[in-house]
Amino acid sequence: MNKALRSPTIFLLFILPALILFVMFFIYPIFSSIYYSFTSWNGVSAHVKWTGLENYTKALEQKRFWVSVQNNGWFIVFSVFIQVPLIILFSLLIAHVKKLKGLYKTTVFLPSIMSTAVIGILWGFIYEPDIGLLNQILGTFGIKPIYWLSDERYAMLSILITNAWQWTGFYIVMVLAAILSIPGELDEAAAIDGASAFQRAVRITLPLIRPIISVVIMLSIAGAMKAADIVLVMTKGGPAGSTEVMATYMIKYAITNFKYGYGNTIAVLIFIFTVIVTVLYQLLIARRNERIEY
Template sequence: MAYLLPALLVFSLFTYYPLARVIYLSFTDSDMLKSSPSFIGLHNYQQMVGSREFWSSLWITALFALGVTILEVVLGMALAFLMSARTRLQGLLRGAVFTPVVVSIAATAVVWHYLLNPASGPVNRLLEAIGLPGPGWLSDPRTALASVILVAVWKGVGLPAVLFLSGLQAISRELEEAAAIDGATRAQIARHVTVPLLAPTTMVVFFISLVGTFQSYGLVLLLTQGGPAGSTNLLGYHIYQNAFSFFQMGFASALSVALFLLLMLLGFLHLRVAERRVHYQ
């Protein structure tokens, strides 16, 4: 136990203390300028529940999270099948798929700002060359959220792909060979044998992606600043804005506690679904 004490102290210092501090600040009128914030009870939570901006950001976050998660699961699995194929370009493909994961968010934002520039970006130039109108990807409320979703998927799909590849490599080839002997095609083997056996990996990828996207704010901060017209105002960015732009630390803490409870609920639901639907054999 004595050997674990230093690690427990460090973990408590950087995990439990900040959590307890945020919960405490959510019951105060802290604004980052007061040295001793006053206790105001549930006022911040009442303000949060009555705020249209909060419910709007929660709805936008849900759309963003579902869009990113579904795309990362589907594309991650498809890329894993491609990366598992024995070809001369196997190593190059794996590197290309995973590289965006290690690229910084700032660099990602710079690159995609250039690519999606409505006036001079390569994407719109290509569309104009084939006779299609180029939209204002990040400046149009109708396309801004979808654009941020696509950028987030481009950056993050490499991790799900690697996890699915690991799951594929853990599947016994005897099962697929037995299905092939019975006359199953490759598509049938993938649908009825391989994909069902990837269920544990799929649940892990789904949960990691969903929780990660609910906490996202970096791409929005650098690409759209929550706009245009609040169409990309994710809950994470809403918390950041209230804390560091409006200096309403107490209200931002209440939003953070609400996000924490939401993630706890998602974790509980994930465990219940995994217990009933997923078999690890």
Template sequence: MNKALRNPLIYLIFVIPAFVLFLAFFIYPVFTAVNNSFTSWNGISKNITYIGFDNFVTAFHDVAFWKSVKNNVYFILFSCLVQVPLIVIFSLLIANVKKFKGLYKTAVFMPSIMSTAVIGILWGFIYNPDFGLANKILGVFGVSPIYWLSDKNWAMISILITNAWQWTGFYIVMVLAAILAIPKELEEAAAIDGATGFQRATKITIPLVMPIISVVIMLSIAGAMKAADIVLVMTKGGPAGSTDVMATYMIRYAITSFRHGFGNSIAVLIFIFTIIITVLYQVLISKRTERIEY
């Protein structure tokens, strides 16, 4: 066995299939999208006209495009400023329960394994202005019914809440695993020294799991930049484009309007924006999070 593992061909046998799949389903589509972004093409005909950077210029001069960019920024801000703190809080709470810990972990993880279409339809019923649970609860306090998904003042926040509900549990499990891996002796020593539960959480637990929290933030940013399915299911970008994100904007032109070249230019911009934001986060914030050994 050891002799076989010293043979480079053995490694090639395992690496080549994965490398071929990587080329076929990632590298090739990326280069194809970049190439098509410089064309005027409907995605069907054989007539492909290269028009240089015209698609990008058109996008940059389109108010609807910048509105979709702004909505992606809302996704990022909501994820980092609202969702991530809730993830940390719930992870700390679940980590400290004595009974049914497995039940709680399963309960919070369940939404993340459900189809986004199911999530969107479910929350569509919750947001229904006539019989939805949200308005029923508000009605108890005398609040008039709100048209959550058809009012542009409420549609975006409704989608953000739904998206957070779906993915918060997935990240809770990640942070919870890091918390449970911390040696109990550290908190026991702090408790003996008189540290309160809040002090132990803020001075010991959270600093020790900051590398995982940093990963959660980065994944949230990447997820926010490619958000599309929940928007398509719940509002299709409406009302009046108020919930459009870059991905739905791209889909509208690439598929619905048969402007495949323009749609590919938006896909390239999404890729570039995601890379820029991720690199900035890694350089400015993530690298400052030191890995703590214990």
């Protein structure tokens, strides 16, 4: 058996099915999108008109496209600077709970396994101006109803909060697993030496879970760049395009308006921007988080 596995032919036969699927569903779609991004095509007809860089020029000159880029940027900023610190905080709190720890882990994880459509509809009721829970609570303090999803000042923030609520639990479970894998002797020794809970968290726990925090940030950035479903369910990019993100902008042109060539241009730009952000993060931050052994 070992001799057979060393044969290049046998090895190729083992990897060939996975390789074929990888080419069909990853490599081919990428090159197909790149090709059609240089064309004018409605996605149905047999006629495909080559337009060169016209689609890219059009996209980069469109104000709504740059609004969508900015909104993706807000997703990244909110995830990295607000969501991630909350993830770390809740993970530390749950890690030190003595009773019902499993219940807390299950509770925070539940939103991440729910459909985004369900999450969007649920929070749509919470944000409802007249009978929504949020405005009902604010009304007890004498605050007038706020149109959370139809006011340009609040719509994007409302979506960011909803998106964070859905995915925070997923990342908490990841960080919590890293915290619980730290040998208890380290924390006990620090406690004996007189270190407070805050000092132990800052000086011991956080440095040791830095690699997983880096992974969480990376996943948050990737998720922010492909955000679409929560926006479509809650606002469809409105009001007046103020909550449009690159993915919803692409969907509207490629599917709704039958401008398949231009839609592929947006898809390629999303890919390029994602690669740029990812590479910058890896070069500036992630590479400093070396693997920690204990």
